[in-house]
Amino acid sequence: MKGLILAGIETTDSAVMTRPEKAAGSLRPLPTHDALPRRFSDFATMGEALDYAASGTRGFNFHDARGNLARPYPYSELRADALACAYRLIAHGIKPEDRIALVAETGVEFAQMFFGVIYAGAWPVPLPLPTSFGGKESYIDQLSVQLSSCDPKILFFPAELAEMAGEAARLNKVEGLAFEDFIAREAVPCRLPQAHTDEIAYLQYSSGSTRFPHGVAVTHKALLSNLSAHSHGMELQDSDRCISWLPWYHDMGLVGCFLSPVANQVSTDYMKTEDFARRPLAWLDLISRNEGTTISYSPTFGYDICARRMSSQTKASDRFDLSRWRLAGNGADMIRPDVMQSFVDAFADAGFKPSAFLPSYGLAEATLAVTIMPPGEGIMVELVEETDLSGGDAAEGRPQRYRAIVNCGKPVKDMVVEIRDEDGSLLGEGQIGKVWTTGPSLMVGYFRDDEATAACMVDGWLDTGDMGYMSSGYLYIVGRAKDMIIINGKNHWPQDIEWAVEQLPGFKQGDIAAFAITTPNGEEAPAVLVHCRTSDDTERARLRDQIRDRVRAITGMNCVVELVPPRTLPRTSSGKLSRSKARKLYLEGEIVPYAIAA
Numbered sequence: 001m002k003g004l005i006l007a008g009i010e011t012t013d014s015a016v017m018t019r020p021e022k023a024a025g026s027l028r029p030l031p032t033h034d035a036l037p038r039r040f041s042d043f044a045t046m047g048e049a050l051d052y053a054a055s056g057t058r059g060f061n062f063h064d065a066r067g068n069l070a071r072p073y074p075y076s077e078l079r080a081d082a083l084a085c086a087y088r089l090i091a092h093g094i095k096p097e098d099r100i101a102l103v104a105e106t107g108v109e110f111a112q113m114f115f116g117v118i119y120a121g122a123w124p125v126p127l128p129l130p131t132s133f134g135g136k137e138s139y140i141d142q143l144s145v146q147l148s149s150c151d152p153k154i155l156f157f158p159a160e161l162a163e164m165a166g167e168a169a170r171l172n173k174v175e176g177l178a179f180e181d182f183i184a185r186e187a188v189p190c191r192l193p194q195a196h197t198d199e200i201a202y203l204q205y206s207s208g209s210t211r212f213p214h215g216v217a218v219t220h221k222a223l224l225s226n227l228s229a230h231s232h233g234m235e236l237q238d239s240d241r242c243i244s245w246l247p248w249y250h251d252m253g254l255v256g257c258f259l260s261p262v263a264n265q266v267s268t269d270y271m272k273t274e275d276f277a278r279r280p281l282a283w284l285d286l287i288s289r290n291e292g293t294t295i296s297y298s299p300t301f302g303y304d305i306c307a308r309r310m311s312s313q314t315k316a317s318d319r320f321d322l323s324r325w326r327l328a329g330n331g332a333d334m335i336r337p338d339v340m341q342s343f344v345d346a347f348a349d350a351g352f353k354p355s356a357f358l359p360s361y362g363l364a365e366a367t368l369a370v371t372i373m374p375p376g377e378g379i380m381v382e383l384v385e386e387t388d389l390s391g392g393d394a395a396e397g398r399p400q401r402y403r404a405i406v407n408c409g410k411p412v413k414d415m416v417v418e419i420r421d422e423d424g425s426l427l428g429e430g431q432i433g434k435v436w437t438t439g440p441s442l443m444v445g446y447f448r449d450d451e452a453t454a455a456c457m458v459d460g461w462l463d464t465g466d467m468g469y470m471s472s473g474y475l476y477i478v479g480r481a482k483d484m485i486i487i488n489g490k491n492h493w494p495q496d497i498e499w500a501v502e503q504l505p506g507f508k509q510g511d512i513a514a515f516a517i518t519t520p521n522g523e524e525a526p527a528v529l530v531h532c533r534t535s536d537d538t539e540r541a542r543l544r545d546q547i548r549d550r551v552r553a554i555t556g557m558n559c560v561v562e563l564v565p566p567r568t569l570p571r572t573s574s575g576k577l578s579r580s581k582a583r584k585l586y587l588e589g590e591i592v593p594y595a596i597a598a
Contacts, residue, residue: 143165310346420436494579
């Protein structure tokens with residue numbers, strides 16, 4: 001294996017923009033600094049964490065679609081509102097351990113209801129907002145399977161989603177209520193249940209939980225242990241401020257950018273996920289305007305879309321000041337060094353430093369973080385030969401091919417990582433196998449699914465389902481075991497095929513999905529679904545043949561190439577390509593490829 005560090009241009013902090021004294025109108029953002037002594041999530045319960053944060057002056061700042069401050073929301077106000085919600089819930093008949101489903105829209109209503117459910121001793125269950133894929137019926141179906149899984153007493157939703165969310169509630173015989181209607185009720189103080197650290201704090205559905213959902217049950221103890229480990233791994237400073245557009249129904253948004261700021265007393269600025277999707281560069285505008293040393297996370301695609309939106313004729317420094325961006329976190333999907341380099345190239349002159357990148361690895365079953373790169377080390381990659389990845393032997397006379405594998409950092413405080421083979425035996429340095437982890441952050445299990453829990457948790461260890469290896473104490477992730485394409489006994493990673501097709505002109509990340517199928521003659525082969533933006537039959541045929549040749553050159557295999565309409569390939573709630581869902585929809589005939597003459 002051969003190592004290298006992501007290249008980039010070091011810049012100075014000379015072009016610091018003047019921060020306006022006031023936001024839009026007369027609103028002022030809540031402060032970065034606070035006289036309240038910082039505690040790093042050393043609380044018994046999440047309610048106790050909010051009680052402490054509320055004694056300071058920090059809090060949440062909600063921004064509109066153009067990045068203007070719309071609502072400062074101090075932790076003191078959040079606590080008062082959450083207690084009122086708890087009183088309303090208890091008056092409504094809610095008891096400890098009841099599940100309360102909440103459509104997780106970024107705003108004050110979800111925030112106060114989430115903590116209100118916790119104060120009431122019940123379990124909040126964040127559920128997703130609608131996406132652009134699938135439409136109304138698809139969203140109702142998605143909510144329905146998750147409601148069936150968690151069996152809640154109530155589904156709360158924003159009033160504008162009453163038609164869809166209300167229908168999902170009706171179909172599942174669950175009471176459906178709009179946030180706004182419930183919050184308008186009178187709150188009569190009453191005795192609240194005493195929370196304990198080993199009790200369940202919430203249920204979290206992972207981003208891939210659609211047809212067969214698994215509700216991850218996380219205790220207060222596990223949550224606060226992970227938030228403490230997270231804050232220590234990031235080396236949190238008094239001058240840090242968080243900025244986020246990540247959805248609150250995904251673990252990185254919910255745990256890392258909603259609960260962590262409360263438990264670690266950090267002021268946070270939010271823009272809605274859909275506003276980021278419409279105007280991605282507004283995220284960087286928000287970072288540029290805010291004081292303090294900045295922390296902001298994104299999956300790879302967020303950095304990719306921002307780099308693509310920058311015109312080559314425009315200087316980033318004319319609009320942005322990213323010099324205070326201390327930690328540019330990256331996680332939730334496979335980290336692409338080429339995309340990260342494109343972001344550096346696009347924004348180096350605005351003060352962005354490559355050393356700010358903070359790769360990490362985690363999953364909902366471990367609450368969130370498992371490994372984090374030490375701050376300041378940036379992105380490091382190792383080049384791994386494809387035969388090491390596939391488990392085969394190098395073909396004689398065939399040129400060697402390498403893939404850049406990103407360093408995802410070291411295990412966070414109190415978490416342990418091991419690499420094991422299929423038999424469970426421990427593997428040595430640099431050997432690729434299954435990633436296992438243990439520590440106080442692990443889930444109790446999947447809610448009401450002992451079989452699924454037993455399949456991934458053994459003797460206090462979690463089988464993450466990911467493949468990787470350890471090198472000098474750092475974890476490198478190779479891919480998802482279930483996504484691996486195994487043909488003639490040889491392993492092929494779908495992202496290698498997808499990335500190879502992306503190098504052809506006119507394609508970008510998210511345009512390609514690769515998976516294994518059985519052909520009509522009974523043979524196993526890779527299928528490659530590709531978004532096609534041309535309507536010309538001759539051009540489509542040329543693209544198909546070009547893609548087929550490209551995949552054959554990379555893998556040595558013939559593949560089935562299907563060109564499909566743009567925006568056809570499904571994504572998870574966190575924005576990742578869902579290969580398993582793409583395969584299912586394709587085999588069921590719900591993804592209809594363009595017809596192309598042979």
